[in-house]
Amino acid sequence: MYTGSGFRDWEIGDIEVFKMDDTYHLFHLIIPNHDYIAHAVSKDGYNWRRVKNALFVGHPGEWDDDMLWTMDVSEGDGVYEMYYTGLKLSDKGTIQKIGRAKSHNLYDWEKENNYNFPLTSLGPYYENLDNNPRTWLSFRDPYRFTHEGSHYLLFCGRSSHGPISRRGCVGLAKLEDEEWVLKKPLLFPIAYDDVECPCIVQINDRFYLLGSIREDIKVRYWYSDEFQGPYLSFHSDVLMPQGNYAARIIQDNEHVLIYNFYYLNREINYKRVLPPPKEVAVDQKGRLYLKSFYGWENNIQNTIYQPDFADVIPTFKNSTASMEIQSQKWTFQSISGYEAYAFQKPADNFIWEGELHLEGMGKSGFVLNIDEDGNGYFISMDFVNGYVQIRRWGFNPDDYLNNFKFDNLQTGLFKPSPDRKIQFRLIRYGYYIELSIDDRVILTLVDYQFEGDLIGLYSASSILSMSNSRIHILGEPETEYAVKDSD
The missing domain is CATH 2.60.120.560 (Exo-inulinase; domain 1)
Structure with a gap:
């Protein structure tokens, strides 16, 4: 159990968990200020101890000088990488961009926006400043995934077409010749305003794509036999019951774990708590379900x-x-x-x-x-x-x-x-x-x-x-x- 204790009493935001050796590392947002990314560690996976904060907003005039939003932590090219969402004060919260930081030990982070960072939402696949009916652009919640030697970023985006309240999609960018190139959405269900905190896992040669849906505060999933899709739904696509949100997947040796925060009273912008993880499993028909965390036995x-x-x-x-x-x-x-x-x-x-x-x-x-x-x-x-x-x-x-x-x-x-x-x-x-x-x-x-x-x-x-x-x-x-x- 882990939660904030500030004046608003719901200070934990979107989360990311990364396991190195025998230590779980939790990175999370601080709500409502969004001014830094907090860091905590755990040996058992559910009791956490705060350590040095990972990242802070940029100095005045920098592209991320207003707020930091959802992040992803992965290991690649000999360093640990954090892809994170940033907002610029002069944009007044209407434009979200994605940047990068690196670390050699998960504790000390340095912003390094090489390649063509920060990334922003552009056509033809996604909304841009000229095609922005909500007057603010969704381009956040990055998730790095490697498939067949190629590196991809999944993100919460908005399709350039479709009914305004149904444009939410799982966007995709691919690293090509030292530059991240926006590709067509990996998933466009034509159902939701946004598909938040997307992540993907491959189990038994099938790809499972997860997303959090604000409309009913649930975590849903889709599946495909190919990484590029198309992604389908089963008759029941809810993976986590109502109140659970912002889920992220991690590989813990032979176990696939899912972490998320929980909205008390099932209300957006109410107190948020990080509960213990669950395990993701697949039944005989290829459908996902949750099992109790194996780590309970050690307690x-x-x-x-x-x-x-x-x-x-x-x-x-x-x-x-x-x-x-x-x-x-x-x-x-x-x-x-x-x-x-x-x-x-x-x-x-x-x-x-x-x-x-x-x-x-x-x-x-x-x-x-x-x-x-x-x-x-x-x-x-x-x-x-x-x-x-x-x-x-x-x-x-x-x-x-x-x-x-x-x-x-x-x-x-x-x-x-x-x-x-x-x-x-x-x-x-x-x-x-x-x-x-x-x-x-x-x-x-x-x-x-x-x-x-x-x-x-x-x-x-x-x-x-x-x-x-x-x-x-x-x-x-x-x-x-x-x-x-x-x-």
Whole structure:
């Protein structure tokens, strides 16, 4: 968990992660000033420590003397390269350009705009000053990619034609004879205002192109068997659920990791937090999905098995509810209305795993961080239709007319099994929440609202059983940066 702690309380911006040897390097923007690119390091991939800032805005009169925007860090030609977005004060924010800096150690950076940097948006493929219906040019978020010995830059651009609100594209430049040459867009979906923070990865001889979409605050992807495309969509093209944004891919030995920041309350320009990474995997049909980060295993301090869980408490005292507790199987039933079967969590930071079986119809799911009155997080599980939803649910003392909180935080889909059984993995680390079903991450979010001591399951006109469950206790998060909501 990593976030800023300034007056606006949402100071982390777009991110880039690069791994050198056994150290992860995080580079990120500072919002809202955009005056430097910050640098942090980590040994485990999710607890970060700030180090020397990487890059600052230029001196007055230089092309990047106003703001610095999204960057990419890569290794090439014996040095580390940072391609970054810059704005000039005299342009009043209407023109974005891409420049370059270099480093020999990832800590000390020097701007070196050789070749034909800074690059800017030009026709015939992209909008320019004479074809600029929005009155500001998108030309940002560079991402360096090498294919068959040739070097390319992907960027967030705008096609020179098309409906004004649908011109967003993934632009492409190629290094030819020591000069970056703009090529036709790698992807032009004719759907979005911008395709932000594009990146690309090749897995199993197929290319996967990722982009972040402001319209609904989601990360989407496209695929092609050839680098130059055409890039297609599957029937579901959402890789990360709502609230996750500005995703970037890194290769971590045999693992492909995805990093992003998360918008609290799923609102643009609200508090932003960097959650732990996920792994990108491919199913038998060539579709991408997310897996839980392999690095969690290195943080497990202890494991408690189901027979040793704390005593279960029927929180709502529903007279139509019952439970049967056996050593390896717990069964819960509520004939009419809700009952939350909760027990004391053994630690604040944990991974809870096991098997759930919906043996009857009705509603069921998890309760997380609830108190003795049942105020907390409810994760609704639809075993029939494969639908998951997490919500904040409880008492609201601040509004006597609406004395409840009922806020849907995130939804996800999974493939339901005919026998209505699932393998689950629920992570609570700091204020991060992650739910995997059958080894696929379905929910990934951050929320600061509830800190109750109870976790468990709930039933409403259903019979739900849990078996083969265990809780792995995790070490405490490092808290150099503010991982608790401000007062």
